[in-house]
Amino acid sequence: MPRIVGIDLGTTNSLIAYMDGETPHVVAGRNGQTMVPSVVGLTDNGLIVGEPAKEHLVRDPARTIYSVKRFMGKSLADVSDELKYFPYKLQEKGGVIRIEVGDKTYSPPQVSAMILKELKLRAEGHLGEEITKAVITVPAYFNDSQRQATKDAGLIAGLEVLRIINEPTAASLAYGLYQQTQGIIAVYDLGGGTFDISILKLKDGIFEVLATNGNTHLGGDDLDRRLVEVIMKEILRDFGLDVSEHPDLMQAVRLEAERAKVRLSDETKTKTVLELPDGKGLFERVWCREELESLTRDLVDQTLTPCRLALKDAGLRADQIDEVILVGGSTRMPLVRRQVQDLFGKVPHCELNPDEVVALGAAIQAGILSGEHRDMLLLDVTPLSLGIETMGGVVSSLIRRNTTIPTSAKEMFTTYVDGQTSVDIHILQGERELVQDNRSLARFQLKVPPLPAGVPRVEVTFLIDADGILNVTATDVRTGDSQSVQVKPSYGLTDEEVEGMIRESFQFAAQDIKARQVIEARTEADAIIMATEKALGRGTSLITPDEASAIKKAVDELRAVKGMDDHRLIRARIDDVEKATHHLAEVLMDATLKEALESKKLSEVITD
Amino acid sequence: MSRNLTSQPPSPARAIPMARSMCWHCQSEIHGEYLCGRCVKVQPLSKELDYFTCLNTPRILNIDEEAVEQTFYELNRTFHPDFYANKDESEKAISLGNTALLNAAYRTLKDPIQRAEYLIRLEAGSAKEIRTAPPADLFEEILELQEDLEEFRSLSSEDGAETVGKLRAKLQADRETLERRQEQFKVRLFEKFGVWDSLQRPSVETPEIRAKKDAVLKEMQDILSNRTYVRNIVNDLIEATG
Structure with a gap:
């Protein structure tokens, strides 16, 4: 398994x-x-x-x-x-x-x-x-x-x-x-x-x-929005800037609001600082926990x-x-x-x-x-009642909310007109009386043999499985034949669409992997450039000027290819930087070790 | 957490009616076991299985709730789809069907009103009659209430807050009275539970005992019909007065 x-x-x-x-x-x-x-x-x-x-x-x-x-x-x-x-x-x-x-x-x-x-x-x-x-x-x-x-x-x-x-x-x-x-x-x-x-x-x-x-x-998104609204209003008031016209600023505001909310769980006071575009300066705002609570109390309630x-x-x-x-x-x-x-x-x-x-x-x-x-x-239980539409737009309940799943309900259908060959069935979920107030789940057409009105008898079984998902099957009671039911979801993808998306997803998988490798290589490049520059700052005196310029050259070359889409090239330049800095790393290590040793007594070093 | 290394849980010793006397898979004979003794495949429960038999309780009304819950849990450990995730489609379908039946049985027997309705259906055909006229002892009370309700519904904004408020208060008081009646119906129904159970005790059902049983069933049927009638009126009142 x-x-x-x-x-x-x-x-x-x-x-x-x-x-x-x-x-x-x-x-x-x-x-x-x-x-x-x-x-x-x-x-x-x-x-x-x-x-x-x-x-x-x-x-x-x-x-x-x-x-x-x-x-x-x-x-x-x-x-x-x-x-x-x-x-x-x-x-x-x-x-x-x-x-x-x-x-x-x-x-x-x-x-x-x-x-x-x-x-x-x-x-x-x-x-x-x-x-x-x-x-x-x-x-x-x-x-x-x-x-x-x-x-x-x-x-x-x-x-x-x-x-x-x-x-x-x-x-x-x-x-x-x-x-x-x-x-x-x-x-x-x-x-x-x-x-x-x-x-x-x-x-x-x-x-x-x-x-x-x-x-x-x-949820939390809705709580954040209360802070977002305050920030937006104040930026408009103090800087004359409409945040909603700047999608990037809008996202920065949203993320800052979320951070402030999170911090206020541990602290009673916090500050939000946002850099505004077009050189408009900084937006600064201090929040206290009481303010957050009064802004979000109704949502929590x-x-x-x-x-x-x-x-x-x-x-x-x-x-x-x-x-x-x-x-x-x-x-x-x-x-x-x-x-x-x-x-x-x-x-x-x-x-x-x-x-x-x-x-x-x-x-x-x-x-x-x-x-x-x-x-x-x-x-587990099904959270919402399940029913079907009956005459006059009223819902007839089949399975009550909070019924333990799996569970099933059976309903018998017949015809009203001689020779009628299908019955339309509309399935709904919700707690209200009228169709319009509930969630439409799906519709399907039940096939019936052309017979005088009221003679056909088709039994439909509505089964909610252990996933809480509805399955529909139908049986002609007179013949005992079961029929497959093609349920068209009201708010869902069709089977064909899902299949198409699975295929597409496989096609793009190769592209995705490539993009991922490029992004990872770039992230690594950024990290190594930062580390090397820091090391150069500390260790230039420990290496020869030739070595130092070789390192600088390798870093510049890495910088030049970093923006390209070839992850192999980026990796190769990363390797070059690593080679060029090999000696620098060693001497820095020695220096650090020496410093550490000097600050200790001999006896400590030996027992170590 | 202890780990059970056997591939299937032990089947409870007690047997309940299964759909067939032969395993659907290997065709070997079975005697009411849930799982075939030879190929260990799960077997479908009989569709005619009644809920009392399913949950291993005598057909009485004051059931041993804890024992029924125990049986429900035990059977779930045998049939629940979670234990058939690796099995083939036929076994999955049987597990699903059996569990759906088991859930229906437990849901019905857990609630005393549903339990009584179900028992009456089993023993007397239908649980209650649909009443179109109020029960005799409530006749006048309900007639007056319905007139008030009609009047309340026909009131418009021109009728003044005082008139509306007065009628609303009256209807709300009536509703409380009816809700108390509802409770009384329940008490009267539960009184009959013991009567039924004592009639179920003798192992042989004489014509005399059967006649008494039918009488109790009829009484319970009446109480349930009246209760439903009153409940519908209460619902109308809630809808109208908010």
Whole structure:
């Protein structure tokens, strides 16, 4: 059985983890960072993902995509309110958003696939084996379209998605493993773009979700925007500069707002400094924690209603919750912690790193699926009710929200007109009475034999699988024949589109690797140029003038090729610099050693 | 965390009806085991399996909730799709179907009202009649309430805040009364649970016992029908008065 990895595909950051025997591990990058920023940049050389793309954001905002998770399974109309915050242009085709980058457009699953590929490469480099299977987490309150879009992203990235699991439940697995948590627990998960609350019963290794609720459009991004708005207003007032007309400044403002918010979790006061374009000088602003809290209080309060609804659906009072667990970077905010503590009347847990706990849980679930861990089992629920449209635009409910999955419902269909050969079926998700107030999931045409009205009897089975994704099958009751149902998703890619994107993704893989090598070589070149210049500053007196000028020449040559697209050439010049500095490095080392020795007594050196 | 090295969990000793008496895969004979004794493939549960049998509880109404939960967890450890991720498509499909049935059984038996409705359906055909007229003992109360509701709905902004407020308060008070009635229905229903259970105790069902059972079923059916009728009115009230 090939290894299965666990992936937390987040709005702002993503992580990949695996099981090492009994213990889940998050894979760190070369810089030791476990989080890969969920940012994708298109450069002239190809795609870049993660930290370099985040740096790219301020330089080339129109070609850098972030927070793509907010667009998964959504139409353009769904996100119209926040378009002004994004530097890139959006279009819609077939109910799916397409993001314009340069002369190309990408669907959100394609962009997510780029992030998944980066994580896959990271894990492959760390583990030294090919990764083909994964468990990917989604917010518990994600609807069918959003889950399907996530699964599509996995496919496009060349991953078989063995399970989609909910982020708060994944976190509960990690707490169950490390903290031996038992009883009734509430998982409060406030991430970069989404909020979830899940109430679970943990008993004898079974993690039974009793109820879940949330808001898939509320998270750290929204908190940042409150600060962004203040900064924008003040820059306009004090400098007469409209930030929204400068996409690069807009991104700098956004990143600074995020940093200030993060710092205010540990400090009570912080300062934002921004360099304005066109020589307009510096924007400086001091924030105190109280100000942040008054700017964001209403947003944090918006998380409390879903908490109360989840408690109600679970048939529990707040005081019946044994433990509260905090997940997601935004739960580091003291305000969030206070509000949660007030609601549940107990100090919430945060022993496990709230940024990593979901990825750890995904790895544990991967271990369960691989058959290595049989003692833990997740029983999750579907977050939203599922129904079909009936006469008069009313929804007839088939599966109630918070029903344990997998679950199925059967419905019998017949005809109203003699000789009718098909019945149109419209599937919806949501809690409201009327079709227009719910989320349209899909439509399909049921084929029926041409018979007198009311005679055909076709039984349709709606099955929500363990991923929380709907599957539809139909059987002609008279003949016993089953028919395949071609479901057309209302807000999703068609199978053909996904297949096309998988092919395209393979074509571009070669280009991507090249771009990546160029970028890595450049980063290394920058590092070595800086180190060499520092060394020259300290050690010129220790080497001959000839040596010094040879080094300077090698550095200049490296500088000259650094901007080119040939990573082999850059590498060759890097090697030249390394050769030229070989002696300098040695004499510097000797000098350092000598200094160290001189400051010690002889006896210390000998016992060393 | 202990690791179980066997490829399949031990099958619980108790047998429940399976769809077939032969393994779908290797055709060897099976006697109600969940997993074939020879090829260890998971077997489909019988579609006719009733929820009480599925969760290993006698057909009573005051069930041992903890024992039912225990059985539910145990069966999940046997059938859940998470344990079939590496298996072939047929086994995956059987695991999915069995777990969906198991979940439906547990959801139904966990909730006392749904449990009673399900039992009545099994024993008497249908759980409740759809009432079109109010129950006799509530007749006048509900008639008056519906007149008030009609009046409230026909009020317009010209009728003045005082008139609207007064009627709204009256309707809200009525709603509270009805919600108390709802609770009373529940208490009366639960009283019948013990009666039914005692009739289930004798191992032989005499015609006399059957007649008593049918009477209890009818009583519970009436209570449930009245409860649904009142609930619909409460919902109307909530919708109208907010």
